[in-house]
Amino acid sequence: MIAGMNPELLPGRVVFAAFAPGAVPLEAAAAARASFAEAEGPSLILPVETAEALGLATDQPMRQITLTVFSALDGVGLTAAAAAALADEGIPANIVAATRHDHVFVPEARAKAALAALRALSERAASG
């Protein structure tokens, strides 16, 4: 599974934004790439352009890397391997597993390094 994960760097930059309960603007909800209801309030992943237009903080722009292998539920091994490969390189990352794929969010400045680390992981798995 790790050998076939085929990490893909998506275009565009995003930011994580936390809102007070019930305080998500319609524009943010409509443009969100992802959302999560935390006990403290909604957490959204927004395109930088949307966040800027709403006057939200954009000082930590991130890029999305999708692991395009089909992430079945037993894919936690893939999540573990990807997270470890990034942690080993000192690359901060937020990982969101969805129905079909794992999505990895990394600081924009580290996106290329993250992609290289994930590709190396995939190649090691393929040759091992």
Added chain:
Amino acid sequence: MSSIMTTSLKTDRLVAGMAPVLQPGLFVFCSVLHHADNREALAQAHGMQVEDEGLSLILPRAEAHRLGLTYELPMRQISLMANVPLGGVALTAAVAAALTHMDVPAYVAAASMHIHLYVPSDLADEALDTLRSLQRDARERLAA
């Protein structure tokens, strides 16, 4: 119970303080097309991720059932209540490795404040035990 060796002090500190909490309720993962017809499902979703193929939603099982959506296993949510903004990848790695080691499948969802895990409801207690054991080992190493 065996433990995954986490040698880094930083990881041990994250794991020692992760404070896992089993949340009430049953959740399911659903896929829907990105379409206005799914507005109600979106409104009820605890989690949403845009994928090329459509939207991936985390819904309370009762809502998914009421909306007639297809879903598989009922899951429980475990939140790691430590605040680990972006520094959490080592914690994600340690937790995912420990669950893999115990053959507990899981979905990981990092949000703004916390990292959340979804595990099959019949394995929720085992998952929590695994996390607490991992946490105990990290605390023992830190105290040594």
